[in-house]
Amino acid sequence: MWNNPFDLVFTNEFGRALNHQTVYKHLKRLLRSCGMGDYTFHSLRHSFATISLENGDDIKTVQTNLGHSTAAFTLKTYAHVSDQMQRSSAARMEELISSLEAVN
Numbered sequence: 176m177w178n179n180p181f182d183l184v185f186t187n188e189f190g191r192a193l194n195h196q197t198v199y200k201h202l203k204r205l206l207r208s209c210g211m212g213d214y215t216f217h218s219l220r221h222s223f224a225t226i227s228l229e230n231g232d233d234i235k236t237v238q239t240n241l242g243h244s245t246a247a248f249t250l251k252t253y254a255h256v257s258d259q260m261q262r263s264s265a266a267r268m269e270e271l272i273s274s275l276e277a278v279n
Contacts, residue, residue, distance in 0.1 A: 224253035229260055 179190030187193055199216075206214055214222070220241065227237045238249040 221253050221255065224249065225255045225257055228254055229257055229263075 177190040179186055181192070183190070183192055185193055185198065202214075202216065206212070224237050224241060227240070228234070232240075234246045234250060234254070237254070238246045241249060241253065243249045243253075
């Protein structure tokens with residue numbers, strides 16, 4: 176009776192696709208139980224891309240993880256500059272400038 180020709184990750188007991196409304200309701204319930212805001216699967220993809228970049232993943236890895244054909248698409252559509260990224264950039268520049276001043 177098992178029938179999963181599309182190699183789906185989440186299926187019903189027969190291997191078939193779940194109803195999208197059912198999956199969406201379970202996501203909302205899970206997010207509420209974790210104290211998270213009102214996210215969609217799509218907004219979680221955006222968060223994943225940004226968090227991956229914040230934590231040092233290169234854009235090609237993020238592109239592959241999201242299944243995009245080009246890194247340019249991933250950067251244009253999914254990668255957002257966060258406060259943490261700006262702070263890290265400023266700290267690196269400050270360190271660079273300090274190291275140059277120490278040489279002089």
